[in-house]
Amino acid sequence: MKRQGKKGPQAMQVNATLEEVTAAADGMSDKEFRIYMLQMIWSIKEDIKQQNQTMKDHFDNELRKQIQEAKDQLYREIEVIKNKQSEILEMQEAINQLKNSMENTTSRVEHLEDRTSDNEDKVFQLEKNIDSSARLLRNHEQNIQEIWDNIKRPNLRVIGIQEGTELQTKGMSSLFNEIIRENFPDLKNETESQILEAYRTPNVQNHKRSTPRHIIMKMPNIQNKERILKATRERKQITFRGKPIRITADLSTQTLKARRSWNNIFQTLKENGFQPRIVYPAKLSFRMENEIKTFHDKQKFKEFAARKPSLQNILAKVLQEEEMENNNENQQWEVGQ
Known part of the structure; x- marks a missing residue:
């Protein structure tokens, strides 16, 4: 019993199995068993301590490794942040430059707006x-036109008398009297020899021109001129020595232009029975609704026509054509500018 007990505690391995421990305890005394158990406990503690140290070392190594990796990652991120910070600073500098440029541009724009x-x-x-x-x-x-028209108002314009005829008749007065006797014998006593002056226009003859110059005859008063013009309209065909001539009022260029501007409207009104007339110097007169309407301004006439549906329908085509013609003239004028 003692022999076996002496061998047991020293020779036993610390990691002996439960069967081994039980088998060893059978040959031990109580003292030896207690010593054996104490050794076992100490051995277990040492094993646990060693395992703890191993685990601690392992954990410490892992922790240090993770910390190092974290530090490396952090350093990399810090480096990236530094690089990005540099880029941000560059971008900020570019933004500041752009802002300054925009401020300068805004200032210049405001200056230009002020100048504009x-x-x-x-x-x-x-x-x-x-x-x-x-x-x-x-x-x-x-005003000049009115003054010129007033100057010309007593005048008659004779068209179609051959150059030099006034020399054959021994003067303009004899020529005028011959026209009166040939065409208006009833006015002979009232108007014969009643011209204050007469001349051809233009003053200088253009020999390249096939038509004769007009003759301007100034009457002593407007009444005589009007009587001759009235008789001319009634006779319709005026002649001198059997050849047709024309006798008209002597009007300024602007007045003639203003009269001609009524031509299309005048003809349309005439065709529709409105009995139109051109009143001196360039007014349109016609009969409508048993009243005489007179207009010296075409725009006012258009406004009047717009309020009269029957008149507007009659003149719609003429007014539209005139509007298109005016637009074309304005466009040509703008191109010419």
Whole structure:
């Protein structure tokens, strides 16, 4: 028993199995068993301590490794942040430069807007001045036209008398009297020898021109001129020595242009029984609804026609054609400018 007990505790391995421990305990005394158990406990503690140390070392290594990896990752991220920070600073610098450029551009735009506004004001004032000058010019032209028409009002214009005929008749007065005797014998006593002056126009003869110059005859009063013009309209065919001639009122160029501007409207009104007339110097007169309507301005006539459906229907085509013609003239004028 003692022999076996002496061998047991020293020779036993610490990691002996339960069967081995039981088998060893059978040959031990109580003291030996306690010593054996203490050794076993100490051995287990040492094993646990060693395992703990191993695990601790393993965990420490893993932790250090993870910490190092985290530090490396952090350093990389810090480096990236530094690089990005540099890029951000560059972008910020570019933004600041762009902002300064925009501020300069905005300042220049505001300056240009101020100058543009000033120029617009100047243009507006210039347009007002031009409009005012244009009105003054139109009024001036109208006044000149009226003065010229008043000067010409007693005059008759004779068209178609061959050059040199006044020499054959021994003067314009004899020529005039011959026209009166041939065409208006009833007016012979009233108008014969009643011209204040007479001349051809233009003053200088153009020998390349096949038609003779017109003769202007100034009557002593408007009444005599009107009587001759009335008789001319009634006779319709005026002659001198058997050849046809024309006798008209002597009007300024502007008045003739204004009269001609009524031609299409005049013809349309005549075809529809409105009995139109051109009243001195360039007014349109016609009968409508048992009243005499007179217009010296075409725009006012158009406004009047727009309020009269029957008249508007009659003149729609003529007014539309005139509008298109005016637009074409304006476009050509703008192209010419």
